[in-house]
Amino acid sequence: MSSRTYRSALETVMVEALENVPSTAIIGQGVTDHKGIFGTTLGLHDRYPGRVIETPLAEDSIAGICIGMGLNGVYPINTHIRADFGLLAFNQLINLAAKYKYMFGGLFEVPLMMRMVVGRSWGQGAQHSQSLQSLLSHIPGLAVVMPATPQSVLASYRYAISEHKGPIVMLEHRLLYELEFDDDEASPSHPIFGSRLDRLGSDVTVVATSIMVLEARRAADYLADFGISVEIIDLHSTSHYDKEMILTSVEKTGKLLVADTSWTFYGVAAEINRVIAEKNPRLLSLPSVSVGMAPAPCPTAKSLEDLYYPDVRVLVNEVAKLHNESDGHSVPLPDSESMVDFYKHFRGPF
Amino acid sequence: MSSRTYRSALETVMVEALENVPSTAIIGQGVTDHKGIFGTTLGLHDRYPGRVIETPLAEDSIAGICIGMGLNGVYPINTHIRADFGLLAFNQLINLAAKYKYMFGGLFEVPLMMRMVVGRSWGQGAQHSQSLQSLLSHIPGLAVVMPATPQSVLASYRYAISEHKGPIVMLEHRLLYELEFDDDEASPSHPIFGSRLDRLGSDVTVVATSIMVLEARRAADYLADFGISVEIIDLHSTSHYDKEMILTSVEKTGKLLVADTSWTFYGVAAEINRVIAEKNPRLLSLPSVSVGMAPAPCPTAKSLEDLYYPDVRVLVNEVAKLHNESDGHSVPLPDSESMVDFYKHFRGPF
Amino acid sequence: MSNRDELIIRSLRVRMVEEKIIDLYPSDLIQSPVHLSIGQETVAVGVCAALDDRDMLFPNYRGHAFYLARKAPLKEFFAELMGRKTGISKGKAGSMHLAAPDYGVMGASAVVASTISHAVGAALAERIKGKSDRVFVAVFGDGATEQGAFFESLNFCSIHGLPVLFLCEDNSLAVHTSLDDRQSFSLERLSDAFGIVFFNEEAGFDPVAVFETTSAALRHLRGGSGPALLRVKTMRYREHVGPGEDFDAGYRAERTVTQWKKKDPLLGDLSRFTAEIALIRDEIDQAVEFAIGSDFPGIEELLTDVL
Amino acid sequence: MSNRDELIIRSLRVRMVEEKIIDLYPSDLIQSPVHLSIGQETVAVGVCAALDDRDMLFPNYRGHAFYLARKAPLKEFFAELMGRKTGISKGKAGSMHLAAPDYGVMGASAVVASTISHAVGAALAERIKGKSDRVFVAVFGDGATEQGAFFESLNFCSIHGLPVLFLCEDNSLAVHTSLDDRQSFSLERLSDAFGIVFFNEEAGFDPVAVFETTSAALRHLRGGSGPALLRVKTMRYREHVGPGEDFDAGYRAERTVTQWKKKDPLLGDLSRFTAEIALIRDEIDQAVEFAIGSDFPGIEELLTDVL
Ligand SMILES: Cc1ncc(C[n+]2csc(CCOP(=O)(O)OP(=O)(O)O)c2C)c(N)n1
């Protein structure tokens, strides 16, 4: 069985974008250098001169430049090696890009892609670790996608670049880059927006985003040995997820855990619980569980970071409690190997 | 019975801040001019020279300058006549101010206040109407307050300026400015953070923010004549609200409507439903109702704006349905006078 | 008609349109902030007369004059200001967000300085799509030059040598604050520091002077020697936003405006334009009538064009 | 000891500390990005030697040298880098966020250019609190000067005539991108456009030269004539982030670095410093030992100091 990495899927879609559509450009700090955005734009500068554009440190104006490009018929793919730096572009993203089509009654479309990498581990600290999906998904007019697998990357980036005519933000998780995924995971019906039923199960529904989908898989594999059947929904698009999929699953299981890469308050867990409560709160037979970053900025020390992020132990423990319908359960917790240690691939310096 | 306006309460706390604490400053575009931030900083420039500081158009660096002031012992009150412009300061607010105390292990505190005015009506349109509480409340380290009454202003601004040692964002609603409130509403126990039980009731819980508290009052008054008793919780601090108050109320009524000034997704309604679902989804006997701006940027045309914002009719209708436990009810809807027309005071040009 | 008279008539048309807005305002037919260009019309008219149809212009919230100077339709203009479905943007945009892409008027934003970078991006896109000698105009006020985005845009544009005309309408005010309280820099020396050619026009009241200086700047741009910055001194006669005058507010001397008005050709002898004025008046009346007779957008428009 | 030797020793101490970091890095005792100042130490040492203790300095993520040059404690430094509870910020900050307010080292941010405005704000606060001749130093790299926040800070600071030293550590690289690809402006002419006095030091390898140029800038600042901008040319020997060299990557010529190294006093004859070197080595060893022997912060620290 062949396999591919998340990084290589990103590279594939970047190459395709430039190769297939002459009016596509990649623009950002470091897109032309020998690291090439963690290997996803390597060598493209030479192959597509003039369309892979290095920039000064100027996130605000570069976002505006991308809007101007979009308005004049060139599809820009703008990179941020950390989503945190994207905050400098929030005026352009939220006040301009998200509003242009509506505000002008349909006179304009602003097709553009912003790739933002979510940092984690190796002491990224408070300013290199934020995952901004909730802020962006609150804004009508923006599409926000958090691909969890190479297949998600292939399907959603291809669609975004060739079909979607508005601004879209792709939140790519740094820890996913070097992971290998089986190629046969590819499903032709992979959704572009919407959500993906990652695994069918009957006991507990886990709605997860980005790398938390993989953690949910680890937990589900482990729990299967104890007779607990976990259904996993990969939320995929945090702004345009599949409401019905979630409601159907919760109706079946009655039990919900939401595992997100950001804070739980005003976050993905809040949103999913709103959707259920507006439909029928009694779909849930038990209190729902929200799992995310601890309610603090991200600490640099590894000892604290390991506590800061929820890991497979937390997921196993919480799902087992849900299944057992009590605060206790008989499932032994797996070894306390953190995600970072599990996915051996990530080690500094950046 | 004496009365006072929201605006005059803001003026009072601004004067007090400068008068009582020599190391307080007000800084922002227009703080020294003859409009004085809608009359809340009028004349202060002359009375406190050097401490009321006009600025260039430079929201990003002014936010950073405020952080620097806070780090060096001066409490800055930074104004934005529209919250939308605050997006230009998100890097400083979120990446720096919110993180400084934690990131440096307590070596620094960054006391500062950002006053952001939420625009509405008279064709504010998509870029002068946003209400950013959900984005800001997702970030640990920030305190976010939406005062709904002059009494809320007095209590929370005084506390923030004299006691709170971190960054706090005050979202002031433009339509509230000229409204008169009875002075005896002042309660000595008015919370600083936390929430405020605005009205005791037994049938339906309405959790509201900012001007939606007043709309909830209008709806509750109207519904009282039909024998429906509404409990109103003024959420007040969207970042540090009173969880127990909400849970206790919902436990009593079993019915919830959340009325917020922003979009419902990833918003206040989502957050409140998370809190309930994590405690016990079955506290709710019926689906909860979320009321907020329509899922679009704000249109300029008044005919669309009137549809865009929920009004007292929407609240009456939804609460009556909740009370009746069905999609119908026998309560006639009040006249379709929109909030803007009701609160006659607001008319352009700005 | 002489070029001068032609430009004066065009400027007059803009002024008459805005005077009509002032007339209408108390009726609440226009329920939105209006940032009038009265006193500044000659800038828009002089600049736009020098442009080609294919050039793209990125205006801001004080955008009536540029919209009209590019000959975008007047009926849809008034309908837009009155929030009607027949407005150029179906009433969703209003006065602050005028746009008419068919006339090279790109979207106006009410966030100061936020469309400057759009002009740079559009110019970059043009280069990627293949050579053309189209020019891109970023329009902004003197206050906008204080925003970081302005400097960043100058830097990027100059690095890439893109044909952008940075047009500063310098009325020396940002709302009520005068230049000295906001700026320590000289725009000319700044332009210089970025290697951007600087053009200056003090006689902003004179559409011919503006036309000629703009034409000089455009020759530079079309010659492929990179961006240019053009500062035109001008005078805002009315309050920052709204239809009134506010000389009693004390933030500026009425005398300064009075002196400027003495040089304003639109306030000179206009008797030779009687016929044209009558035509413009008719045109305006018809446009207003069209707008008033138009429907308001309804619920069917509330959620369209979001994504 | 001569002033020169004193400054060389201080610079050497910084280098030896960072060489220790390089030694330690493969052991994973330090699990965080490290932006080394190797090659640039003399800038921090020369500047800090010219400052008074009461002056405030706002560094960035490449902050080891400034932290050490201001004599902030070494044990807490290593403990911080190793994520220990005894670190100066309890391990929550790490290499990118060094701070030592008792030594006038304010918080370092890993968002480029984001603390420049803090220095301006601190200077403004000082004025509000009453006169003092304290000076505020904003430290940033050449890349940071491209951010809008830099220009905005220059403008505000110059309007108010605040005593801020804008210190640009110009290693001519932002990560792997060279100046020409990023900047169309001349820093000197830019400074000029803002009416800010410009100081330049090409010999960034020479701590005495840096000291003297800084002293000249400080005389200007303490004289109350407003801000100054000091650009010091310097050379980063190592990769942008991490302990290695990366000349094979091809983004710059190794030759440039080799030539610079010939002028580096820390690579000259150091035999006269044998005693001092031994002392520094001891100090470093003890600090590392202290750090290694320290506890990691535990759950009790996870949620403290949030609000
Ligand atoms: C980012 C931002 N900050 C503040 C405002 C409020 N505001 C609207 S217009 C204006 C003044 C702009 O002055 P200038 O650029 O000179 O243009 P003018 O209005 O004089 O034409 C200000 C401060 C805004 N719209 N956007």
Ligand SMILES: Cc1ncc(C[n+]2csc(CCOP(=O)(O)OP(=O)(O)O)c2C)c(N)n1
């Ligand atoms: C706002 C922002 N954008 C991008 C980055 C990624 N980044 C980190 S350091 C750096 C280069 C900065 O160059 P310079 O200011 O010259 O400092 P140097 O690293 O050379 O000391 C970049 C682009 C960042 N940290 N912050």
Ligand SMILES: [Mg+2]
């Ligand atoms: Mg102006």
Ligand SMILES: [Mg+2]
């Ligand atoms: Mg550099």
